[in-house]
Amino acid sequence: MANNSADKRVTLTDVAKLAGVSKQTVSRVINDSEHVTDETRIKVQQCIEVLGFRPSALARQLSSGRSYTIGVVSCGGLGYLVSGVAYVGMVRQADKMGYALLIKELTDFSPGSVRTMLDYLIERQVDGLIWAGPEMGDSHVWLNDFDLDSLPMPMVVVNARQRGKADTVAFDNFEAGRMATQHLLSLGRKRIGHISGPMSRWVAQLRVAGWQKALDEAGLPECKEYYAEGDWEPGTGGPGLRRLLELCPKLDAVFVGSDRMALGVLHEAHRLGLRVPEDLAVIGVDDAPESAFMIPPLSSMTQDTPAMAERALRLLVRRICERRGEPYPALCAQAEDPVMHHQLVLRESTLGKS
Amino acid sequence: MANNSADKRVTLTDVAKLAGVSKQTVSRVINDSEHVTDETRIKVQQCIEVLGFRPSALARQLSSGRSYTIGVVSCGGLGYLVSGVAYVGMVRQADKMGYALLIKELTDFSPGSVRTMLDYLIERQVDGLIWAGPEMGDSHVWLNDFDLDSLPMPMVVVNARQRGKADTVAFDNFEAGRMATQHLLSLGRKRIGHISGPMSRWVAQLRVAGWQKALDEAGLPECKEYYAEGDWEPGTGGPGLRRLLELCPKLDAVFVGSDRMALGVLHEAHRLGLRVPEDLAVIGVDDAPESAFMIPPLSSMTQDTPAMAERALRLLVRRICERRGEPYPALCAQAEDPVMHHQLVLRESTLGKS
DNA sequence: CTGAAAGCGCTTACAG
DNA sequence: CTGAAAGCGCTTACAG
Numbered sequence: 160m161a162n163n164s165a166d167k168r169v170t171l172t173d174v175a176k177l178a179g180v181s182k183q184t185v186s187r188v189i190n191d192s193e194h195v196t197d198e199t200r201i202k203v204q205q206c207i208e209v210l211g212f213r214p215s216a217l218a219r220q221l222s223s224g225r226s227y228t229i230g231v232v233s234c235g236g237l238g239y240l241v242s243g244v245a246y247v248g249m250v251r252q253a254d255k256m257g258y259a260l261l262i263k264e265l266t267d268f269s270p271g272s273v274r275t276m277l278d279y280l281i282e283r284q285v286d287g288l289i290w291a292g293p294e295m296g297d298s299h300v301w302l303n304d305f306d307l308d309s310l311p312m313p314m315v316v317v318n319a320r321q322r323g324k325a326d327t328v329a330f331d332n333f334e335a336g337r338m339a340t341q342h343l344l345s346l347g348r349k350r351i352g353h354i355s356g357p358m359s360r361w362v363a364q365l366r367v368a369g370w371q372k373a374l375d376e377a378g379l380p381e382c383k384e385y386y387a388e389g390d391w392e393p394g395t396g397g398p399g400l401r402r403l404l405e406l407c408p409k410l411d412a413v414f415v416g417s418d419r420m421a422l423g424v425l426h427e428a429h430r431l432g433l434r435v436p437e438d439l440a441v442i443g444v445d446d447a448p449e450s451a452f453m454i455p456p457l458s459s460m461t462q463d464t465p466a467m468a469e470r471a472l473r474l475l476v477r478r479i480c481e482r483r484g485e486p487y488p489a490l491c492a493q494a495e496d497p498v499m500h501h502q503l504v505l506r507e508s509t510l511g512k513s
Numbered sequence: 514m515a516n517n518s519a520d521k522r523v524t525l526t527d528v529a530k531l532a533g534v535s536k537q538t539v540s541r542v543i544n545d546s547e548h549v550t551d552e553t554r555i556k557v558q559q560c561i562e563v564l565g566f567r568p569s570a571l572a573r574q575l576s577s578g579r580s581y582t583i584g585v586v587s588c589g590g591l592g593y594l595v596s597g598v599a600y601v602g603m604v605r606q607a608d609k610m611g612y613a614l615l616i617k618e619l620t621d622f623s624p625g626s627v628r629t630m631l632d633y634l635i636e637r638q639v640d641g642l643i644w645a646g647p648e649m650g651d652s653h654v655w656l657n658d659f660d661l662d663s664l665p666m667p668m669v670v671v672n673a674r675q676r677g678k679a680d681t682v683a684f685d686n687f688e689a690g691r692m693a694t695q696h697l698l699s700l701g702r703k704r705i706g707h708i709s710g711p712m713s714r715w716v717a718q719l720r721v722a723g724w725q726k727a728l729d730e731a732g733l734p735e736c737k738e739y740y741a742e743g744d745w746e747p748g749t750g751g752p753g754l755r756r757l758l759e760l761c762p763k764l765d766a767v768f769v770g771s772d773r774m775a776l777g778v779l780h781e782a783h784r785l786g787l788r789v790p791e792d793l794a795v796i797g798v799d800d801a802p803e804s805a806f807m808i809p810p811l812s813s814m815t816q817d818t819p820a821m822a823e824r825a826l827r828l829l830v831r832r833i834c835e836r837r838g839e840p841y842p843a844l845c846a847q848a849e850d851p852v853m854h855h856q857l858v859l860r861e862s863t864l865g866k867s
Numbered sequence: 868c869t870g871a872a873a874g875c876g877c878t879t880a881c882a883g
Numbered sequence: 884c885t886g887a888a889a890g891c892g893c894t895t896a897c898a899g
Contacts, residue, residue: 170876181886186878194884216636217580218876221571222891228615233604246600250587250618259637260616261582264604282570283613393806419803426806449773452747452780454808524892535870540894548868572892576875 169212178206189214220284225483229258229475230285232276234265245291245317248465252472256488261285281311287475288314290325291468313478317471320361326478328471328497332362335460335501336369339414339442342458342503344377346510348412348440352385354399354424356416363388363416366444370414385410389420396423397430404431411439412509418443418450418459425453425508441508444501455507467499523566532560543568574638579837583612583829584639586630588619599645599671602819606826610842615639635665641829642668644679645822667832671825674715680832682825682851686716689814689855690723693768693796696812696857698731700864702766702794706739708753708778710770717742717770720798724768739764743774750777751784758785765793766863772797772804772813779807779862795862798855809861821853 171189175182180203187195188203195203206212220226231249246262253260261283265276280288288310314325321327336353343351353370356363367386374382387402389395396415400423403410415421421443425435433439435455443450446461473491480487507513525543529536534557541549542557549557560566574580585603600616607614615637619630634642642664669680690707697705707724710717721740728736741756743749750769754777757764769775775797779789787793789809797804800815827845834841861867 168876172876182877183879183886184884187885190878196884199884213632213636215575215638215876216633217571217575217638218891219878220891221569221575221893222876222878224878224891226571233601246616247587247618250616251620254618254620259633262600262604262614262616264601264608266605266608278567279570279613282567284569284571393803396806422803422806426808426810429808449747449776449803452750452776454780454783456780522892526892536893537870537895538868541869544894550868553868569892572875573894574875575877576892576894578875578894 168215169210171212171214173210174203174206174212177210178203224284226284226286227258228261228283228285229253229287229289229472230280230283231260231262231289231291232265232280233262233291245464245468248468249289249291249472252469252490256472256476256490258286258472258476277310285312287312287479289317289471289475290314290319291317291471313475313482315471315475315478318362318467326474326497328467328474328499330362330462330467330499330501332365332501333369333372335444335462336366336414337373338369338501338503339366339444339460340370340373341377342442342505342509343412343414343440344373344379346412346436346440349379349382350385350407350410351379351382351412351414352387352403352407352410353414354387354389354396354403354416354420356389356391356420358388366416382407389416391417391419393419393423393426396420396425397427400424400427400431412436413439413441415441415443418445418447418457421457421459421508422449422453425455425457429454436507436509436511446504450504451506453508458506458509459504460501461504462501463499470495470497470499522569523564525566525568527564528557528560528566531564532557578638580638580640581612582615582637582639583607583641583643583826584634584637585614585616585643585645586619586634587616587645599818599822602822603643603645603826606823606844610826610830610844612640612826612830631664639666641666641833643671643825643829644668644673645671645825667829667836669825669829669832672716672821680828680851682821682828682853684716684816684821684853684855686719686855687723687726689798689816690720690768691727692723692855692857693720693798693814694724694727695731696796696859696863697766697768697794698727698733700766700790700794703733703736704739704761704764705733705736705766705768706741706757706761706764707768708741708743708750708757708770708774710743710745710774712742720770736761743770745771745773747773747777747780750774750779751781754778754781754785766790767793767795769795769797772799772801772811775811775813775862776803776807779809779811783808790861790863790865800858804858805860807862812860812863813858814855815858816855817853824849824851824853 171182171185175185184199185203188200250260263276316325316327318329340351353367355367358364371383374380385403385407387399389399403413413424415424421441424441428435428439435441442458444460446459450457450459477487477491525536525539529539538553539557542554604614617630619626669682672683675681694705707721709721712718725737728734739757739761741753743753757767767778769778775795778795782789782793789795796812798814800813804811804813831841831845
């Protein structure tokens with residue numbers, strides 16, 4: 160194995176010299192160009208071996224204008240679990256298509272720091288941009304102000320409101336809220352409350368709206384009063400449930416904005432001596448790995464976050480290729496629906512023992 | 514706001530031309546060199562504004578040999594949750610010190626793919642390397658084969674076995690296993706079983722060893738028989754517990770390798786009519802956000818993974834600066850202990866109702 | 868304090 | 884199929 164240690168960088172020029180050919184020819188070999196004799200190719204490859212030559216990606220990028228790097232803007236905050244899982248999906252997918260991910264974290268949402276972030280990524284000449292982070296309040300206002308077409312590269316927004324011309328890959332959270340509520344209705348429940356995630360979040364807002372819609376459709380608008388706001392975490396499940404019971408002592412079902420909060424709800428119900436689902440049916444969202452093992456096992460809605468991240472990445476690579484007039488890699492050859500859907504997963508917390 | 518759209522890249526040369534100075538002077542201005550008249554500086558800065566000039570990080574890197582990029586090799590696998598949380602910690606910390614993270618995923622552990630991975634990162638001239646991924650079986654054998662000093666940049670290994678000269682930041686999982694077991698012993702339990710993570714994992718092995726050590730110290734070596742292997746996930750907790758009860762029907766305590774598996778154990782105990790902790794004391798590891806809300810609330814051991822990731826990053830930046838003879842950024846100015854420690858968090862699953 | 872030159876390591880046209 | 888030249892956009896010495 161060659162020894163390209165700290166000594167001195169081996170360059171294409173060195174290889175060319177040793178092989179007795181031009182730099183251009185060496186370049187052709189490392190880029191798998193067809194216009195090279197087998198003889199020449201082999202000779203060059205041997206010299207590459209011998210010298211332990213590794214082309215500098217940096218130099219290549221500078222001269223070719225292509226970086227095979229995708230910039231990821233994340234804003235983790237409390238959503239770190241989801242972000243984390245999503246990261247893994249993105250890394251894998253990027254890798255398969257030959258891209259690396261350059262990850263930067265947005266620490267605040269001022270237009271200034273957004274601008275700085277974008278400039279930084281532009282400076283590094285990323286081929287495309289993934290905007291991955293929860294949409295908090297008006298954090299995406301800049302998307303309106305900005306002329307996205309002025310970005311020198313395509314961008315895909317993940318799990319946030321669709322805006323203007325920016326591509327977006329997101330779950331249909333309105334539908335999720337509606338479906339969860341409809342399930343509770345189908346069980347004959349009439350007093351259905353909701354504990355939502357933080358209302359500054361787009362995702363939480365939509366789930367609330369879906370819940371309300373289902374209630375209206377069922378002719379139970381009064382239930383819309385049975386509402387409490389949480390923060391996605393287990394700790395707000397219990398207080399949320401108590402609040403709901405204050406508002407409606409006869410509450411018979413609750414749709415909880417996340418499985419983690421639902422854990423808190425189950426815990427509190429147990430403490431209060433409420434039987435689940437006999438007295439209170441509970442359904443969450445996420446279908447966390449834990450949910451099947453809660454007491455009782457929790458009904459929920461699957462949400463395949465890694466799949467969303469992967470889909471976003473494939474879409475982005477499509478856009479990158481489109482702009483450059485290059486063919487698509489096989490993985491993103493066909494267009495996919497940018498809207499992701501949840502699916503009901505029913506367990507004891509709504510169905511009871513089977 | 515300047516309009517640097519897809520048109521044409523604005524370069525340092527353009528600025529120099531407009532300002533009527535040399536490129537070198539513009540370079541000085543953007544690098545905050547002191548040897549520039551205020552007058553010149555202001556003039557240049559204005560031209561930069563007007564043209565919307567953004568220096569190319571790529572060009573800078575190529576000519577300066579410094580990329581301010583840290584390569585992260587991850588191998589997610591089932592440990593995605595932990596990896597995800599760790600990612601966020603790393604991204605944040607890197608950002609604060611002016612580095613970006615370039616993330617690559619290792620898909621298999623053959624020496625070849627490890628070599629390819631390292632070459633790739635070297636090609637991209639990352640300033641340093643983080644090896645972040647669970648140590649599976651002999652996956653780190655290459656660390657022995659490789660002469661780490663031949664790497665052109667420093668590397669820090671996260672949460673894996675200490676090897677040779679490579680810096681390592683990791684939890685003391687042996688101590689964790691011992692402490693958890695000692696806690697159960699202190700409650701007067703005499704038949705203490707263990708359900709471990711996959712034994713191909715270094716972390717799991719150490720926790721098992723710590724448990725055994727504590728049993729030996731307590732003069733209860735026979736308990737070492739009460740053992741089952743799981744996979745960290747909730748689904749293996751129940752089967753693990755049943756296995757333990759086969760081996761020792763009078764089992765009175767169990768140390769579970771992860772809180773997620775412990776959830777499965779609690780679920781199964783509930784099903785079997787075993788009271789926790791009266792009949793069976795249960796303690797996990799991780800102190801997951803869910804643990805305080807399990808039924809009953811789970812005793813555990815905190816494990817601050819983001820903190821570990823951040824510490825690893827700080828250490829790496831220290832090493833980078835050392836090699837280059839540069840001063841340390843404030844954040845990593847002082848050396849830190851590379852060994853991280855768990856802490857007991859006691860709840861009802863071992864202590865009972867207070 | 869400022870500038871002209873050379874160079875970082877590759878790729879892109881353009882010839883032959 | 885192969886090569887000599889120019890260029891990607893900066894920075895690093897070296898002069899003045």
